[in-house]
Amino acid sequence: MKRITGLLMALMCLVVLGLATVTLSVRADEERIPVYMQVPADWEGPCVWAWDDDGKGAFDAWPGGEADADPANEGWYYCWIPAWANHVIVNGNAGTVQTEEILLDGSAAWITVAEDASFEVSTEALTEGDAPEYVEKFAIHAKVDDSWENPGLWAWSAPDGTNAFEAWPGKAMTAGENGWYTAKAPVWVNSIIINANEGSVQTSDLTIDPAEIWVTVNADGEAEFSYVDPDKASLPDVTIHVSAPADWEAPCLWAWSAPDGTNVFASWPGEALEADESGWLVKTIPGWVNSVIVNGNEGSVQTTDISVETGKDIWLVVTGPEEYEVSYEEIALPEGSASTAESVAEETTAATEAAAETTVAEETVAQADEKSGTNPVPFAVGGVAVLAAAGAGIAAYRKKKSA
């Protein structure tokens, strides 16, 4: 059961790859400078928001990069920012208090923020020693049961046991507006525990990849996780309405999410489309589907890959393997489609030569192109030019085409 749930989670996660493209503003290998800061005592969780002269931001979202306490210099925090980010704002309390814009010169800076949010900047070191080495961090989000108060994150590296935080219960997680709590951990972490109520309740050890992750925890501490925001994956199901060519027997639908490749159905040619009262062939599919193929004759004739918008009901009129129209508003059912011509089901139409010709050639081209850029076409064997399989008409193409 857990495996099935896991797979479902994976499906949900993967389908939004295209929707939730990660846009990291900061590359792991670029030059960085440390920004040190002293902030008023009531500024909790100081952060730095940084950008360059053109407005390019160093961090994805306000309040920006989290500052860490410098263990060698009490009262000082530090945050590494890209060297190109020469404008910063220091803020605290989840971005609710902040300084004005501060200009930097591309080198390390020491910023002292007063109670009234005014500031002084020094390029002369005001701390002793170097800042701890830059370590990339990733976000861990948790949604916990209502009985879990003040959730915290405990994180470490297994099997060596190096802890990311000084003492249990670890780092307090910050509440977001969407019901998720968030904290960050260094990328060398591969194991976490979510806890709450001052560490009195907790999940079991969770082995994870160091990548942004969403963990859902129930009252008993049972947890499931996903590497894609589940909220973004929760699109409602949609209905696809299909009009297929009359000579496509028993039309089926194949549906998936590109580019991650999550299929809706277990095996080709997918599932049969069923006629509804209006005469359309219909199927309910997950809202995350963005690619479909309609096929017939046990998958031996098919459309090309058809891109569709996610989360919308679809009306799809197919008139040939590469001829189709997509609409997201209801349209009139064309005459002569497979759905309107009930007699079609009784017809026994073999895959047409043309379809075989088209698909065989295209598939082989796709295979070969990837490697050598060569195309299969008529060629000569023994000095006699012949047409490859197409002319023979025996190559019924049975496979979903390459995307």
Add this chain to the structure above:
Amino acid sequence: MKRKIAWLLATIMILSLSLCGCGNSAAPVSEEEASTITIWHDKEDAVIQVLQKHLEELCPDVTVVLEKKSNLTEALKMVGNNPTAAPDMYFFAHDKIGVYAEMDILQPITEIIPREELDPYMGNTLEAATYEGQIYQLPIYYETLLFLYNRRYMPDDAVPSTTEELYAYMEAKTNGGHYGFVEQHSTPYYAAGWINGFGGSILKEDGTPGLDDESTIAALEYHKKFASLMPGETEYATVNTLFNEGMAHSTIGGPWLIPTVRESGMDVGVAPMPVIDETQTPISPYMGVQGIQVLKLAAERKPQAVEQVLRACMDQQLEIDLALASGCAPAREDCYSEAAIAEDEVVMAMKETAEHAVPMPNRPEMDVMWTVTGNLLTDVNMSGKDVAESAAKAQEEALQLIEAMK
């Protein structure tokens, strides 16, 4: 309909060319023509700039025209024996050699360069260049698929050295939308590595399909469990996106993938292919060899210029520079003692993989095998059909298609 007409026209044209012998090798060649060599190619600018520069230096008496040709293979079929339209040479992959050899438009390289002068070349590159006992290509560089991994997730000491270790890793790490390993499991070019590693084959050396051979069936049976831990849809873009965006820990991909993932900031590692526990042989992917082929017409009409250019292309530094420009591995064995090559992690990984790689079949019959094998892989990996039955059916279909070709 339009497509059919085009095919018919193509057939008629080829028949006409074959039967009427448009080739006119006896036509006189002017001095200027005799010292001009036209090479068709499909390469990126960086590679061609290197080639152009070296050829200008190495054979100053020959004017070499490098012409990028879209749909090169089609064009060659149409004009391969037409002296007014054919190129003198072409720079391309080895896998179409059989087609052109059967069309009798290629000159064996060894009729220009003595066989013993090709000894410095890696044996499998010459094997790739050989069709029916004749060497038709001067190899320049080659590529193989590589085992690539994201060091953020898979530290160097966790890289699986065997396929069972890989499977255990996949079971442990495929969770929450992340995959321990992804590959194009139902694409023949990628599945070939597993089949070859079992001693099976898609197409045998004699041109007969090997889909229902015991070894091929064993490979497909074994490979299924790996496919079950990957997404169902594993086309090129899917696999690359999963790896590039950090959703997959490792993959088997071409060297062309590496610049992209490095650009994204990934610390990508390259490792030897895992050894298949059942056979104690590494996953053995196809090897593609890029090189120079000489058209028969040119060899007859411009023998001196052709030989000069070929000899220039045998220059060690030229091969090194071309390999580095293309991100591939040089075909000459002696290039690997040079620092520029020996210090290149990717090139050296390709060299290691090449020790077990199998040259992609260069026989004409291979054209039909891509589709038939693709269908077989879909049946086995995506539709859950019986492997032996599916293989037997695919074999029968392949035999029919090959027979139809003849």
